[in-house]
Structures are given as structure tokens and as C-alpha cells.
Amino acid sequence: MPDKEGLIKEALGYLLEEPLLQEIGQVSRYKQVKAQEVIINVGEEFNWMPIVIHGSIKVSRENDEGNELLLYYIEGGDTCAMTLQCCMRKTKSEIKATAMEDSELLMIPIEKTEQWMQDYRSWREYILQSYHTRLTEMMETVDAIAFMRLDERLLKYLKDQAKLLGSLEIIHTHQQIAEDLHSSRVVISRLLKQLEVKGLLTLHRNKIILSEI
């Protein structure tokens, strides 16, 4: 177990009040997840509210027919409001959360969150801000699906990944990308090849290297 208090302070110190940080230190559970690990799946119930203190999480939607679509990412310091609500109303999750890299989470027992809404102004703002960020990102997602062409979405996807993981090398198969964008492998291969011809990236097995962000 690393220095939990230190990690909390580092990740959340600029967002939350000191006494709240201490409470978090007392009641939260520290958890490490490996890259590609599924943290929550559609239909599951969940009694802890996760806060990402290090790493990044991919949140996607999956419907009954197995169609999948990437919705947004959660980075260090963020939480997932959708999960929060899933906890508080004791409803089932409508989303799937997957670690994009090895990450560290704080798990907060839900019974605390309601109390903190009452006691801490910074907690209220944190939660509301989280909801707002998620809604805004959902809008961007809607924009992308509704208004952009697949090749533009693909390029945006690659650049987002690069920014998030801080590397121009994207370790993915075409199949994985196709799933995130809800397309098919053949189409992704085709469009990637076009982007390569334009000089925007180079293709390798399991790996794509962007020329620039």
C-alpha cells in the first residue's frame, strides 16, 4: 500500500477542502487496476463510487445486440457521475468502464456521498462539475457521431488517445478501434491506409504512430 493520504492530497487537494480530504482518507478503499481491466460492466450494480487518482478510464455504451460505442474518458482527479447515480439510486449500470492503462482508484462508500453533499461545499461543486463535464462530453460525442464523417472521427479518436496517454504511438488493433467507433475492421483499415497515404500516420502491427498531435 502506497502513501494513500499523499496520493489523495496530490490528486484532489486543489479541488476539495482539507477536512473532507481527511475523511476520504479514512473511509476510502485504495484500488489498483491493470490496463484493459473492466471496472464496471453494463447491468452490474455497484456500491462504491470510484475516483480516478491516477491513470485513465474509458467509458463506453453497449446495447443488447452487443453494439458498442466509446462515450468519453475519465482522467486523474475525475469521477464518473453516471456511476455515482447508479450507486445512489441502486440502479444497474448503463455503461461499461475499462482501464486504458494501469490506474489507481479510490473507492468511496456511497452512504458517505449524500452526507458530504450536505456538509461540504467543495464536494457539491465537485459532483456538479463532474456531471457537467460528462454532459458536455456526451454532447461532443453526439456531435461527432451525428455530424462528422468516419475518417474525421477516426483521426480525432487517434489524437484523443495520443493526448490522453501522452504518446504518439497508439497500441491498438484495427479491430479494437472499429469497436470503439462502432464500425467494422475493414472500413477502419481502409481509412487508416488513406490517412497513411496522406502522411498523417504510419501503420504497424498492433500499433499506429501519429505524425503529430
Add this chain to the structure above:
Amino acid sequence: MPDKEGLIKEALGYLLEEPLLQEIGQVSRYKQVKAQEVIINVGEEFNWMPIVIHGSIKVSRENDEGNELLLYYIEGGDTCAMTLQCCMRKTKSEIKATAMEDSELLMIPIEKTEQWMQDYRSWREYILQSYHTRLTEMMETVDAIAFMRLDERLLKYLKDQAKLLGSLEIIHTHQQIAEDLHSSRVVISRLLKQLEVKGLLTLHRNKIILSEI
């Protein structure tokens, strides 16, 4: 001016605490809007948080190139969390809100909302519930755009409208429908004709009559 206290009690009485209802009565402004009236537009700032007490509001996204897309509806008793946040952070609206029928709104001054978050449990729950509902509806919208075919979306759209306005007669031109679904008039006419041939509806000038909900 109608009996504002009565309206408030009727629309929000089962959601909010009595003392809060009284405060709302004191500080809110009552506003009537006509059908098709634009309540908020993209890029505008807004200093009041609206609560719909009667009628229904259509919320849509519009981007720089003038592309439009229907996101969700707000019905009686609901508020628009996106607007709330737009107020609290003093940021510009990312959405457009249009009255679908003659409607009545309560306008709450934003400086109250933060205070109420502290004082009233029912207010906190109301706001969080609103955010959650909006997020859930955004997910449904994403599902629809990403996974459904246009004819299915069109039928869903018509049924949603019928349910919302409580009538099988939908007063819209094909052009208006095309804008809400981000398609083109020709395509909508084509698909409507197909649905008519299948016996699911009948077509008239400015009007579509559904066979059933």
C-alpha cells in the same frame, strides 16, 4: 398572473419540501411561453434557472455549420440541468431550448440555487435526479443515432411526440422533422411514405396521424 403558489405546489409539491416550496414562491418569476418560442439559444448567457411547471420543451444541439439535432425533451416538473450549470458557471449555453406547446415556466435566480443545495435535501436530490435523467436521455439519443436506422428513428420520434403532446396527430412539416433528426426533407418524405404504405400512419399537409402509439 395565475395563482403561482398553487401551480408550484401542484407541479413540485411531491418533489420538494414545504419550506422550499415557499421560498420558491417568493423568489421565482413566473413566465409563459408560446409554442415554437425559443427560450434559450446556443451561445447565450442565462441568469435564471428555468423549471417547467406546465407544457413541454424541446432541447436540441446546433453546431457552427448550422447542423441541428434533437437531444431530449423536458416535461412538467423537470428542469434542465444543462441550463443550471450554464448559469452557475456563467458559461454560454451549448444548447437550444424551444417550447413545443404553450408552456409555463418558473425562473429561479441562480444565486438561490447554491444556497438551497446546502439547505434542502430535496433540492439536492431534485438537481442530481435532473442531471441523471438528462444523462440517461443523452445515452438513449446516442443509442438512437449510432445504432438505429433512420426509419426506426423516425417512427420513434413520431411516437415520442405523440406521447409527449398526448395526441396521435403530429403537426409538423417534413422539413421540421428532417431538421430534428438531422436528415433531409426528401429522405423523410420517402420514409414517411413507406410507413404510410405499411399502414402505420396517414399523411396530410402539415400533419401526420399515427395509427397507434
Add this chain to the structure above:
DNA sequence: TTTGTAACGTAACCTAGGTGACAGAAATGG
């Protein structure tokens, strides 16, 4: 009654993207 206009119908055509099929290249595991 005529005339102008907004709404609707429909045909011909185009393109983005999905599908199936198959071959070659790269890794992996005995």
C-alpha cells in the same frame, strides 16, 4: 377565380460506409 407560395411526391443519381471473401505477413507456441 386566379395566382402565389409552401408543402409534398418521386425519379435518377451519387457516395460513405458495411459485408464477405481471401491472401499474405507477423507473431506465437510447441
Add this chain to the structure above:
DNA sequence: CCATTTCTGTCACCTAGGTTACGTTACAAA
């Protein structure tokens, strides 16, 4: 080393939906 799997490239083909174009209705105003 070979065998197997996994990934990628690239055919040919199909379909949903967008676009252009133009005619036909319905209705309102004069």
C-alpha cells in the same frame, strides 16, 4: 523448425441515405 493463430491489405459488391431536380398538390390572399 514448422504449425497455428492473429492481424492486415485489398478485392468486388451492396445498401442506406443524401442530393438535385422538377412536377404536383393544398391553401391562402387578392
